[in-house]
Amino acid sequence: MSKLTFDGIAYNRTAEESVLDCLTRHGVVVPNSCRSGICQSCMLRAVSDDPPAAAQKGLKETQKEQRYFLACSCIPSGDFEATSELPQLTRTSAQVRAVEKISPAIARVRLDYSRPFDYRPGQFLNLYRPDGLIRTYSIASVPQFEDFIELHVQRTEQGRMSRWVHEELKSGDLVHISAPLGECYYRPGNTEQPILMVGTGSGLAPLYGVLRDALRAKHSAPIWLYHGSRTRDGLYLIDELRSLAREYENFRYFPCLSRESGYEAFLAARANDAALTEHKNLKGWRVFIAGHADMVGATKKRVFLAGASLGDIHSDAFLLARN
Ligand code: FES
Known part of the structure; x- marks a missing residue:
């Protein structure tokens, strides 16, 4: 058992407990959402000791220097003191x-x-x-x-x-x-590089933004978008995406259904299966993947094995909130 001091009050913390879990167990309310080090909503600041490196993953250098950390990913090795005062967060x-x-x-x-x-x-x-x-x-x-x-x-x-x-x-x-966060966005340049996009559910949101940004930047290489849902209810923006596919000849759009059949206009497959069946060699491609974390993790591995380099794989994984 070690001591966690938060805003001047000391709490007992077990060795495996994160700062967030410890404070929650003691009834202290700390904003949080993903509990996986992604959303950054549980950010706190260490008072004197540096937080563990794992608790600062994804933070800006200026935030790291000021000892900001993510409470859900922070398991200190001993006594630790933190504060909720975050002067720079807007x-x-x-x-x-x-x-x-x-x-x-x-x-x-x-x-x-x-x-x-x-x-x-x-x-x-x-x-x-x-x-x-x-x-x-x-x-x-x-x-x-x-x-x-x-x-x-x-x-x-x-x-x-x-x-x-x-x-x-x-x-x-x-x-x-x-403030906006995350690295899943279109980098201008290298407009000859083909792009593959795979998304499920509301994972279409970042892809829809990235796609239109790439087209705006006159990305000239082929761009393939596979958007999947289990049922028809989860597919959306179909008319808008078809209209973009008519307007830009380098853009192709494939709506996919994995649990409902009988729709001629949609592929009867998971989006990632459909994409990787069509594209077996992704060497030199840029890839964007967005949706549930399990799908994103599995697809990242598959596109890497198909030849895409890690630096060209951009992803946005969603987790269902636990609270
Ligand atoms: S990063 Fe900690 S709750 Fe999301």
């Missing part, structure tokens, strides 16, 4: 412009935001509900095309945030958002 307010159901499962949320808010299509942000609940969503909008931020929120039965968005959030409401 949260900004945003006003809901529109909430629109674009499929039975997906709500498209458009937010008006105050500038400057520099983001790349495909990055993600944390959305804060007024009661403090936090969830992470990827950005589908492209700032050069749209003066709002667009998020796609997939409804899940146990999802407190997603049910609230689908059932209660409306135009004019105020929410807060974090």
Whole structure:
């Protein structure tokens, strides 16, 4: 048992417990969402000792220097002191412009935001509900095309945030958002490099942003997008993507259904299976993968084995929140 001091109060912590688990067990409320070191919503700051390196994965160098860390990934080796005071972290307010159901499962949320808010299509942000609940969503909008931020929120039965968005959030409401995070976005240049995109469910959001950013940047090599869902309800933006495929001859779009058959217009397969059956050699390709963490992890391995280099594989993995 070691001592964890948080905002001046000492708590007992077991050797295997993360800072987040310890504080939660003692009834201390720390914002969190993914509990996997991805969303950065559980960020705290160490008072004197440096946090373990694993707890600073994905943070900016300036944040590391100031001993910021992620409480869900932080298992100190002994006594440790932390604070919730984070002078550099910014949260900004945003006003809901529109909430629109674009499929039975997906709500498209458009937010008006105050500038400057520099983001790349495909990055993600944390959305804060007024009661403090936090969830992470990827950005589908492209700032050069749209003066709002667009998020796609997939409804899940146990999802407190997603049910609230689908059932209660409306135009004019105020929410807060974090600064944009994440590395899953289009890097300009090398426009001759073919691109493969694989996504499931609302994993289409970052891919839709990345795709339009690449087309805007006149990416001339072929771009293949495979979007999958178990059932027809989970496929969306079909008309928009088909229209882009007609407009840009280097873009090809394949909607995929893995559990429902009888639709001639869709491939009857998982998106990653369909993509890797068609593309067996990915040497020299750029690959974007977004969706549930299990699918993303498995697909990353497969595209790497098919020849894509690690530096060319960009991914955005979603986890269902545990609270
Ligand atoms: S990074 Fe800790 S809860 Fe998401």
